[in-house]
Amino acid sequence: QVSLVESGGGLVQPGGSLILSCTTSEGTFSSDYMGWIRQAPGRQREWVAAIRWTDGSTFFRDSVKGRFTISRDTAKNTVFLQMNNLEPEDTAVYYCAAEMKPVGRTWSAPLGSWGQGTQVSVSS
Secondary structure, X not given: OOOEEEEOOEEEOOOOOEEEEEEEOOOOOOOOEEEEEEEOOOXXXXXXXXXXXXXXXXXXXXXXXXXXXXXXXXXXOEEEEEEOOXXXXXXXXXXXXXXXXXXXXXXEOOHHHEOOOEEXXXXX
């Protein structure tokens, strides 16, 4: 299992932007897909975005389409989540996840492949 480290969370006003980064301190990513999962207090965890490591194909949940962008830097083994036009409903702990896999119309990743998470808070 690869060790993931996220950064870039914080407090932002509605309509603002943040960029999250995820990298590994151990070797390189070997998963087909990397992605982001979030969990808000009192809500079920939900996948946010996924990216295919080889060709950069991207996938998003409907509620973030057009606002979030996922990208990767293969040379630096880093995955990014650019979040624009943030809404209070985006408030959650965001986890970078390796071993993302499509499951029907959603995505999941084993808990052991997640990072430690970074808090994103959207509030005025």
